[in-house]
Amino acid sequence: xxxxxxxxxxxxxxxxxxxxxxxxxxxxxxxxxxxxxxxxxxxxxxxxxxxxxxxxxxxxxxxxxxxxxxxxxxxxxxxxxxxxxxxxxxxxxxxxxxxxxxxxxxxxxxxxxxxxxxxxxxxxxxxxxxxxxxxxxxxxx
Amino acid sequence: xxxxxxxxxxxxxxxxxxxxxxxxxxxxxxxxxxxxxxxxxxxxxxxxxxxxxxxxxxxxxxxxxxxxxxxxxxxxxxxxxxxxxxxxxxxxxxxxxxxxxxxxxxxxxxxxxxxxxxxxxxxxxxxxxxxxxxxxxxxxxxxxxxxxxxxxxxxxxxxxxxxxxxxxxxxxxxxxxxxxxxxxxxxxxxxxxxxxxxxxxxxxxxxxxxxxxxxxxxxxxxxxxxxxxxxxxxxxxxxxxxxxxxxxxxxxxxxxxxxxxxxxxxxxxxxxxxxxxxxxxxxxxxxxxxxxxxxxxxxxxxxxxxxxxxxxxxxxxxxxxxxxxxxxxxxxxxxxxxxxxxxxxxxxxxxxxxxxxxxxxx
Amino acid sequence: xxxxxxxxxxxxxxxxxxxxxxxxxxxxxxxxxxxxxxxxxxxxxxxxxxxxxxxxxxxxxxxxxxxxxxxxxxxxxxxxxxxxxxxxxxxxxxxxxxxxxxxxxxxxxxxxxxxxxxxxxxxxxxxxxxxxxxxxxxxxxxxxxxxxxxxxxx
Numbered sequence: 001x002x003x004x005x006x007x008x009x010x011x012x013x014x015x016x017x018x019x020x021x022x023x024x025x026x027x028x029x030x031x032x033x034x035x036x037x038x039x040x041x042x043x044x045x046x047x048x049x050x051x052x053x054x055x056x057x058x059x060x061x062x063x064x065x066x067x068x069x070x071x072x073x074x075x076x077x078x079x080x081x082x083x084x085x086x087x088x089x090x091x092x093x094x095x096x097x098x099x100x101x102x103x104x105x106x107x108x109x110x111x112x113x114x115x116x117x118x119x120x121x122x123x124x125x126x127x128x129x130x131x132x133x134x135x136x137x138x139x140x141x
Numbered sequence: 142x143x144x145x146x147x148x149x150x151x152x153x154x155x156x157x158x159x160x161x162x163x164x165x166x167x168x169x170x171x172x173x174x175x176x177x178x179x180x181x182x183x184x185x186x187x188x189x190x191x192x193x194x195x196x197x198x199x200x201x202x203x204x205x206x207x208x209x210x211x212x213x214x215x216x217x218x219x220x221x222x223x224x225x226x227x228x229x230x231x232x233x234x235x236x237x238x239x240x241x242x243x244x245x246x247x248x249x250x251x252x253x254x255x256x257x258x259x260x261x262x263x264x265x266x267x268x269x270x271x272x273x274x275x276x277x278x279x280x281x282x283x284x285x286x287x288x289x290x291x292x293x294x295x296x297x298x299x300x301x302x303x304x305x306x307x308x309x310x311x312x313x314x315x316x317x318x319x320x321x322x323x324x325x326x327x328x329x330x331x332x333x334x335x336x337x338x339x340x341x342x343x344x345x346x347x348x349x350x351x352x353x354x355x356x357x358x359x360x361x362x363x364x365x366x367x368x369x370x371x372x373x374x375x376x377x378x379x380x381x382x383x384x385x386x387x388x389x390x391x392x393x394x395x396x397x398x399x400x401x402x403x404x405x406x407x408x409x410x411x412x413x414x415x416x417x418x419x420x421x422x423x424x425x426x427x428x429x430x431x432x433x434x435x436x437x438x439x440x441x442x443x444x445x446x447x448x449x450x451x452x453x454x455x456x457x458x459x460x461x462x463x464x465x466x467x468x469x470x471x472x473x474x475x476x477x478x479x480x481x482x483x484x485x486x487x488x489x490x491x492x493x494x495x496x497x498x499x500x501x502x503x
Numbered sequence: 504x505x506x507x508x509x510x511x512x513x514x515x516x517x518x519x520x521x522x523x524x525x526x527x528x529x530x531x532x533x534x535x536x537x538x539x540x541x542x543x544x545x546x547x548x549x550x551x552x553x554x555x556x557x558x559x560x561x562x563x564x565x566x567x568x569x570x571x572x573x574x575x576x577x578x579x580x581x582x583x584x585x586x587x588x589x590x591x592x593x594x595x596x597x598x599x600x601x602x603x604x605x606x607x608x609x610x611x612x613x614x615x616x617x618x619x620x621x622x623x624x625x626x627x628x629x630x631x632x633x634x635x636x637x638x639x640x641x642x643x644x645x646x647x648x649x650x651x652x653x654x655x656x657x
Contacts, residue, residue, distance in 0.1 A: 001234060002377050004223045005438045030366075031353045032439070033448050033465040046450065046463075048437060057371045059437055081353040081473035088469075102176075109502075110180035117188055197560035200583050264509070271522050285536040285597075291583045299584075300536070320512075327509050 006058040007048075014064055017047075018073050021062075024049055025078040032059060034075075034085035036093045038118045042067040043095055047075070066095055068120065069127055074099040084108075092117045094124040143169045148484070152181050156259045156488040159498035167484060175479040177472055183502045187462060194457040195221060195430065199294055205464070206500040207288050208251060211244040212442040213464065213500075214293040219374070220449040221295045224436045225428070231375075232420040233297035235413055238375040239307070240284075240292065242406040246314075247276045248443035249403045250321075252495050256396065257328060259492050260337070268324050272317055279310055297423040307414045314407050325400045329393075338392040342478040342490040345390055354474040356445020356467045357402065358494055361387045361394040368441035375413060382409075395493040429457045444468060444495055466500035533599040538582040540602050541575065541595050546614040548594045549573060555586035555595065571624065572615040577602035 012020055032048040047062045066072055074097050076082050086097045087108040094115035115121035146167050152160030160181040166174040189201055202217040203210050215237055222229065254269035277287045283302050284290040292299050328334060344354075349362040359366050367384035369376045376382065385401045387394040430453025437450040445467025454460040475494050482490055524531060533539075543549065551568040563579035564586060566572070580602075587595045616624065 001231065001375070002371075002373055003228060003234075005371070005373060007437045009435065032446075033470070035450060035463040035465065037452060037461040037463075046437075048448065048450075057368075059439070061437060079353060080351065081470060084469050084472050085465075104178075108178060108180075109183070110178060111183050116185060193560055197558070197585075200560045200581060204581075268509075268512070274522070281537060282534050283536070285534070285538040285584070286582075289581075291538070323509075323512065 002056075006056065007061055008058070009061045009063055011063050011065075014066065014070065014072065017062070017064055018075075021047070021075045021078055028052055029060070031079040031081060034082060034089060036089045036095060036117075038093060038120075043093055043118070045072065045089065045095065068124060069096075071096045071098050073097075074101075076101040091115075094118050094121060094128070096128075145173065150487060154488070156255070156492055157496075157498075158255060159496070161496065161498045163479075165479070165484070165487065170484050172479050172482050172484060172487065175476050177476065179498065179502055181502070182499045186503045187464070190459050190462045192458075195459050196295060196426070196457075198459070198462065200291065202464070203289050203291065205503055206466075206497055208248050208497060209244070209442050209444070209447075209466075209500055210289055211240055211293065212440065212447065214290075215241055216438070216440040216442075216447055216449045216464070217462075218293050218295050219440070220436065220438050220451045221430070223438055224430050224434055224451050224453060225426075227296060227424065227426060229297040229424050230420045230422060231418045233422045233424075234375045235378075235417045236298045236302060236422065237293060239310075239410055239413055239417075240280075240290070240298075242410050243276060243279065243310075245406050245443045246403050247273055247280075249399050250276065252399060252492075253325065253328070256492050259488055260334065262328070265324060265328055268320075272321060272324070275313055275317055279313060282306070283310075294423070296426040297421075299423065301422055304417070307417065311411055311414050314410060318404065318407055321403060329396060329400065335393065337486070337489060338396065338493075339389075341392045341486050342482055342493065343391045344474065344478050346388075348477060349390075349474065352473045352477060353470060354445075355470050356442075356495075357395060357398045358445065358471050358474060360384055361398045362390040363388045366446065368439050368446050371439075373438075378416065379409060379412060392489055392493040399495070429453070429455070430459065431455065442467060444497055444500075445471065464500075464503060466497065466503075468494075468497050469501040471496075472501075537599045538584060539598050539600045540577045540580055540582060541587060542598055542612075543573060543575075543614050544594050544596055546571075546573065546616060547620075548592050549614075550592060552591065554589050554591065558585040558589045560585070570615065571621055572613065574611050574613045576609065576611045578605075578608045578610070 029049040029051055032050060035046050037044045037046070043066050045064045045066055047064070049060050049062075050057060051060055064072070072095060074082070074086055076086065076099070080101055083100050083102045086100050087104050089095050090097055091106055091109035091111070092115065113121070114125050118124065148165045148167060150163040150165050151157055152162045162178040162181070164176040164178070165172050166176070186201055186205060190198060193201060199214050199217055202213045205213050250269050250273040254266040254273070257263070257265035257269065280290060281287050283306060284292040284300050344362050346363045349359045349364045354362075354364065355366055363386055365384060365386060369382055370384065385398050385405060387398050430451070432453060432455035435450070435452040437448065440447050440449070447467055448463075448465040450461070450463040451459055452461040471494060475491070475496070478490055478494070479487060551566055551571060551573070553566045553568065556564045556566045560583060561579050561581050563576045565574040582597070584597060587597050
């Protein structure tokens, strides 16, 4: 009796993420989900896909390590259904993602704390507010 | 140039089983766009992993949702067993699948009642939930709880279910099959039901593939996605399994797929009860997951594919537990199905998607 | 002709018993395995190991070893059956009814030994400790005596 599935994990640098996902889309991989884990100094983001060529249907996972404050490119260009997970990752963990096709700007998941799943929520909120103020300053000039 | 108005749908609405908010952008009674917002039932259950160790967390996963309760405890147990390399007995695998299929029958009966209630056909709602009471009585007799079973655990299945009880379950389900067929035919063969559902909320095969949809929602558009085909556990012991597909892609096809799935589940239970082996049902579990060990797996719940990811810490608390439910994957498809529908059809389209929002938000 | 399709079922239900129950005049017999709340069988069998407290996912049992006291909060309990299974003395049992209606959600059920029994237990433990200390001292004295005997020989 088959009891276990055999997932495989691959650690990828942030700059290679867009290329890898575009390659997966060409090879017709199915998209499963996106999730984040809060570590001591950074966050780990896991993108899970299913390769249609495998015989037992096991999943392929790409892990990307994202330090605080670094922006991540969105994969909704290739997989439009990912906007739910990217908005949720931003609303719960504070990871900045650029280029989501439907970007709610932090209003998708309505909870009372900002970034509740990330222990460094206070610093992230502070730096996000500073970045916004700087942007507005340059726009006004 | 017609004007656009925005009408809020939810979070309180008579057809919704759980609260979700949709802003419908209308142009003269036709929906152009739908903007979802969630977060009304968020309880932060994934953060509770820091406070409850991995043997106590199975009770938390059971309480994520009342309809898919057994599915979540089953997925969590299988994920931790895969993480720690624990092999359970054959009898426990069979019992888990039998109760999971019973859970699927109960979920689809509940959905059928809600659909009939959305039409205004309350008598059928009562009949469907009366049949569901027979399934809930089976659950209470075998495990002690009607909705929350506390039966599946890391290491197997907690309650001993004798072979006589299993044969009794088969007899109850055979009696249920005839009444269920009468009820379902009454609803689906009616001409007014057909005129409200055929051609409404159409999604083609290419759209289903592009939006990565799962579950009966995708199978009604012809996309063959079913995790039971992987053959993990006792699903691999079935003589044959074909997912039920339809190529029409509208609301009527989705209802049709779900109605036939109940009959398929009754056949699966009959086959497994005839073949179940003897033996123990629990295996003792010692130790904790290793540091930085991680694994992921999927499961076919009544609403589609559910995903589980666990990461160990070295201690008896897990570092991370992630549960992704089928409804959150289908939100993109829901938005696509709603565009082009009329305002009066919106409750029908949402009911045929079968949303379970408490699972989406944990 | 939808009205005639359910006609057979509707006509039969005119003559069959109603599927509903006239609660509270007719109550249903609970099943054997129904889970409601737990109860302790006998406080004298309890060894106050605290396993039930550690296994409980809802923090509804409080065990105090020094005071010989076992306290249970029925409104926090989720009736999961872990404590009943993990008690090494099989001293807990699962009852079939949920806790009765009350206005105080923090009420608890307490079992503890009477003051005379507590004194008796403390005395017995002190006796056992004294006996063990005496045995250890005797063994130590015997070892020293044997060591002194060995030294003059060599």
